[in-house]
């Protein structure tokens with residue numbers, strides 16, 4: 294018996310179906326401070342986590358705690374405002390559970406976002422970084438346990454971040470005049486930020502940015518065969534890079550400053566990846 298199983302996801306999906314007639318094929322996970330995007334959604338139905346079986350309440354400041362069903366970029370989407378972190382004491386399978394629920398609702402594509410510390414000298418505070426790959430340094434994996442219906446036991450993680458989506462993100466940013474960096478996201482457990490020595494280690498391992506989320510969601514998405522796109526908002530220089538102390542307040546101040554660019558990038562990406570509806574034959 295697993296708590297965050299495919300069956301549990303079907304139950305959660307049914308609760309959402311009771312409130313909406315969601316047909317979305319894409320889901321968007323909004324990272325710390327990036328939840329404002331959900332305010333831009335049309336015909337939005339907000340379903341608080343407490344109303345979804347299997348979802349505990351979100352507790353992190355800057356995270357609202359709701360699934361929002363509505364439209365953006367001319368299409369229907371499912372959005373997650375607030376997420377479950379392993380550092381809150383949650384199992385990795387719960388961190389990724391919303392992805393299972395979105396898949397059960399019909400989503401086949403996933404857009405993930407997060408706040409992250411910049412390690413690479415090519416990254417400045419306030420940059421948006423397209424995630425090209427990740428390092429799972431969380432010490433756990435959301436697929437540990439019984440194989441779930443619909444999952445691949447040993448999912449391939451080559452091109453976990455879909456190359457087609459990466460191309461579209463690049464051209465979208467170019468068109469909008471948004472500088473979009475690219476890099477490898479290292480996912481760590483947290484909740485303490487890294488030491489300067491740990492950041493040095495991460496740099497040697499090939500990480501460009503570091504955060505405490507996203508990896509579980511992407512792993513489950515890949516186990517379910519979903520296509521993934523990801524963007525990190527570089528909210529601060531990682532520990533030791535500038536010598537300044539880190540704070541969650543700085544993280545939220547930066548996401549606030551960058552949210553307009555982030556929102557237009559996501560909106561335009563959604564427009565460009567929509568499958569045109571076939572008009573009925575006459």
Ligand code: HPA
Nearest residue numbers: 408409410503504505531
């Ligand atoms: N480290 C880990 N997680 C983070 C950071 C960081 O520097 N910034 C935002 N989330």
